Amino acid sequence: MSALRWRQSGGRGVVGPALFNALAPFGRFVPPRWLRRPLRVVSKLGEGAYRAPPYTATILSAVLLSSSATYGAYLGGHLDGFVQGVTARTGFAVDQIKVVGNQHTSEIDILDKLELNGWTSLIGLDVEAARERIASLPWVEVAAVRKVYPHTLEIRIDERQAFALWQQGTALNVIERSGRIIAPFTGGDLAKLPLIVGSGAPDHAPDLVARIDGFPELATRVKGYIRVGDRRWDIRLDNGITVKLPEDGVDQALADIVRMDRENGLLSRDVVAVDLRILDRVAVELSPEAATARMAALKQKPKALNRKPEKKI
Incomplete structure (x- = not known):
């Protein structure tokens, strides 16, 4: 395993020499493998041998602003809505729903329980809360809600047996x-x-x-x-x-x-x-x-019994 060597440049930077002087008392320092690449980048930045790519400042500014906005949304209690809005507009909005197992339960009732608004993100959807709402329908005995990325929601239900x-x-x-x-x-x-x-x-x-x-x-x-x-x-x-x-x-x-x-x-x-x-x-x-x-038949029966037989000539 080769050691990382530090070189002092002729005044092209101060980070490299300062880092070299800080590690000098340790003699021949061999950093761990995972630390070698970051140290090389830092050393090159100090020597002036590494140039930042174009638009780095713009990207860093955007990262700073987005992180600040996210943190502000978190402090204000609007983080869920922020995540929903961003992920829905980047291809994760729920636009397909599959319902399996319903015979007496209307799909319209199931959709109402999902509480979708057209821009509901699959990433931010709380499937457990959706499952509990669907399970509250009269015919539903067991409900399961599953996310199928990027934009499909699958609902499977078992209905109660009518007696x-x-x-x-x-x-x-x-x-x-x-x-x-x-x-x-x-x-x-x-x-x-x-x-x-x-x-x-x-x-x-x-x-x-x-x-x-x-x-x-x-x-x-x-x-x-x-x-x-x-x-x-x-x-x-x-x-x-x-x-x-x-x-x-x-x-x-x-x-x-x-x-x-x-x-x-x-x-x-x-x-x-x-x-x-x-x-x-x-x-x-x-x-x-x-x-x-039956009453008529019973009334006719005594008459038939009392009738005298006809004489034969």
């Missing part, structure tokens, strides 16, 4: 399996969800739905689950028939109604309700038309 529509009074809301309200019902494909009605229904509906799912013939026909007195359930079928379930022994009642429908087509007849609340019997409520026809 049913809950009607309470005049309010109709979409709920999760846990009973948590997601958002008001707005139509569309959500109309295919099962309807549960009544106070306390969301807490008990998942258990009843799971029980009815064990009877596929019946499950495909159920359109509504009505909680009665927060004690028991009525289920409404697709043809308008109401099946009144008991407070206890629900599994046995479901098995009985499926068996009777399979053997006698009970749920396809002209009836309004089937009452299974009493353990050892089934009560059937006929529709008004069917009840009228």
